[in-house]
Amino acid sequence: MNNQQKIDDLKAKRAEALLGGGQKRIDQQHKRGKLTARERIELLVDKDSFEEMDVFVKHQSKDFGLEEQRFYTDGVITGTGTIDGRTVCVFSQDFTILGGSLSEYYAKKICKVMDLAMKIGAPVIGINDSGGARIQEGVVSLGGYADIFLRNTLSSGVVPQISAIVGPCAGGAVYSPAITDFIYMVDKISYMFVTGPNVVKTVTNEDVTFDELGGAATHAIKSGVSQFTCENEVECFQSIRKLVSYIPSNNMDTAPVYEYDGPMDNELPELNTFLPDNVNKPYDMKELIEKIVDENSFYEVHKEYAENIIVGFARIGGRSIGIVANQPLVLAGVLCLNSSIKGARFVRFCDAFNIPLLVLEDVPGFLPGTDQEWRGVIRHGAKLLYAFCEATVPKITVITRKAYGGAYDVMNSKHVRGDINLAWPTAEIAVMGAKGAAEIIFKREIDAADDKVKALDEKVAEYTEKFATPYLAAERGFIDDIIEPKDTRKKLIKYFKIIENKVDTNPKKKHGNIPL
Ligand code: HXC
Numbered sequence: 001m002n003n004q005q006k007i008d009d010l011k012a013k014r015a016e017a018l019l020g021g022g023q024k025r026i027d028q029q030h031k032r033g034k035l036t037a038r039e040r041i042e043l044l045v046d047k048d049s050f051e052e053m054d055v056f057v058k059h060q061s062k063d064f065g066l067e068e069q070r071f072y073t074d075g076v077i078t079g080t081g082t083i084d085g086r087t088v089c090v091f092s093q094d095f096t097i098l099g100g101s102l103s104e105y106y107a108k109k110i111c112k113v114m115d116l117a118m119k120i121g122a123p124v125i126g127i128n129d130s131g132g133a134r135i136q137e138g139v140v141s142l143g144g145y146a147d148i149f150l151r152n153t154l155s156s157g158v159v160p161q162i163s164a165i166v167g168p169c170a171g172g173a174v175y176s177p178a179i180t181d182f183i184y185m186v187d188k189i190s191y192m193f194v195t196g197p198n199v200v201k202t203v204t205n206e207d208v209t210f211d212e213l214g215g216a217a218t219h220a221i222k223s224g225v226s227q228f229t230c231e232n233e234v235e236c237f238q239s240i241r242k243l244v245s246y247i248p249s250n251n252m253d254t255a256p257v258y259e260y261d262g263p264m265d266n267e268l269p270e271l272n273t274f275l276p277d278n279v280n281k282p283y284d285m286k287e288l289i290e291k292i293v294d295e296n297s298f299y300e301v302h303k304e305y306a307e308n309i310i311v312g313f314a315r316i317g318g319r320s321i322g323i324v325a326n327q328p329l330v331l332a333g334v335l336c337l338n339s340s341i342k343g344a345r346f347v348r349f350c351d352a353f354n355i356p357l358l359v360l361e362d363v364p365g366f367l368p369g370t371d372q373e374w375r376g377v378i379r380h381g382a383k384l385l386y387a388f389c390e391a392t393v394p395k396i397t398v399i400t401r402k403a404y405g406g407a408y409d410v411m412n413s414k415h416v417r418g419d420i421n422l423a424w425p426t427a428e429i430a431v432m433g434a435k436g437a438a439e440i441i442f443k444r445e446i447d448a449a450d451d452k453v454k455a456l457d458e459k460v461a462e463y464t465e466k467f468a469t470p471y472l473a474a475e476r477g478f479i480d481d482i483i484e485p486k487d488t489r490k491k492l493i494k495y496f497k498i499i500e501n502k503v504d505t506n507p508k509k510k511h512g513n514i515p516l
Pocket residue numbers: 097098099100101130131132133134135136142145146168170171172173
């Protein structure tokens with residue numbers, strides 16, 4: 001071959017690689033309602049930014065007829081691209097090649113791009129659509145998975161890891177996405193489970209469909225395995241691009257700051273009448289979030305799971321923050337087992353990646369009951385407490401209304417290193433609600449009274465007047481200031497700037513032992 005022929009040969013090989021497992025299988029993929037691995041990368045990264053690595057890799061197996069099926073890429077496309085100009089490392093499993101199944105060399109490719117991500121400090125985005133371990137390769141493929149799991153773990157807290165599940169993801173293969181920071185699933189085409197419906201039927205005699213067992217809705221609402229559900233793949237990759245805009249590229253970096261051209265020090269007079277006068281009436285905390293953060297910047301995480309707590313990213317004055325807020329609309333905003341886990345995981349992500357935290361608090365306490373106690377609300381509630389205690393990023397709390405009992409301590413109180421703790425004048429910082437408190441401490445007087453209802457009402461009023469306020473906490477410096485609700489946004493912008501470079505440290509250790 002002369003030089004020109006060699007160049008033409010290279011082009012021909014690349015063109016062959018672009019066809020993955022061939023046009024027929026690409027058509028089948030489309031018929032399944034799914035995009036191809038390459039189409040997905042195009043949607044994810046900036047136009048023309050993708051640089052593919054290892055396109056010429058082929059498997060080296062000779063068993064079960066595999067030697068006849070050697071495709072370029074070996075079933076996974078790996079490389080780098082940019083999102084809004086920032087480098088990301090990507091792998092995209094190609095179902096058109098042997099069902100996207102994972103072989104020895106396929107795993108090596110994923111490991112290589114993950115190693116690169118660690119060296120250059122870039123997020124890893126994994127697009128998962130695979131039949132699992134390449135059955136013909138046996139244990140070699142299992143070893144490949146373990147090599148990836150190890151890298152997922154070592155990368156955790158160093159570079160953000162994001163998984164899109166856009167096809168099957170079953171068996172031990174689920175544990176790679178499970179270790180990553182965020183999982184996206186797409187309605188109707190994604191499923192994740194450790195054992196599929198047939199095995200479930202054999203072992204537990206349950207009849208369950210793929211979708212019920214491990215579809216997008218199941219993992220968003222019931223199991224909490226996934227954080228984001230999308231209607232289609234286009235929305236999924238747009239949404240991942242959006243997530244990346246809020247987070248830094250690695251743990252030594254800070255999130256990008258966006259120029260915000262809206263008002264920065266505006267008062268929000270409507271907030272002075274935002275809370276209902278009746279303390280037992282719910283209101284929508286999301287409405288409050290939308291009002292105080294930069295317009296349209298709130299990006300909710302884990303939206304459909306444990307809705308009594310809200311977590312998500314937003315910008316305030318152009319800067320990324322993570323928000324953890326009680327939601328009085330659901331179970332009165334109580335903390336429970338699932339909401340504690342949800343909150344804790346989010347707090348730890350923000351802390352690992354230098355994203356300041358804002359806590360909006362209206363919490364009547366932990367959820368009582370045998371169900372919660374027996375399933376370990378003590379152990380799981382402790383996770384949220386632990387996460388706030390260990391977090392050293394800038395942390396601000398605003399108590400809008402209830403801050404009762406242990407939940408007061410947990411929700412980024414001053415005592416667990418809240419940097420700035422503010423309260424609205426409507427805040428009630430107390431051991432418990434006024435009625436419960438009056439019934440206990442004034443039991444004898446109430447029992448002795450002729451009109452018990454009137455006596456209780458009086459005692460509730462007395463307790464409310466004295467204790468259901470922010471002033472006792474403020475007297476002791478547990479609250480730094482009591483602010484008018486209308487000033488919340490402007491104070492937050494100011495305070496986040498003030499504490500931007502705050503330094504807090506934890507004692508040197510191998511790692512803590514968070515109650516798991
Ligand atoms: C090799 C595989 C494969 C696999 C699919 N294919 N999975 N080849 N190893 N694991 C091939 C099929 O033979 C087929 O080849 C092509 O991919 C497309 O598969 P279809 O079955 O036609 O597609 P579909 O009907 O959409 O079904 C998809 C599927 C099914 C549900 C994923 O293929 C399936 O059940 N596959 C096996 C899943 C499995 O048991 N994997 C091992 C799990 S254990 P042709 O040539 O016909 O197009 C595991 C352990 C991981 O993964 C452990 C980590 C610790």
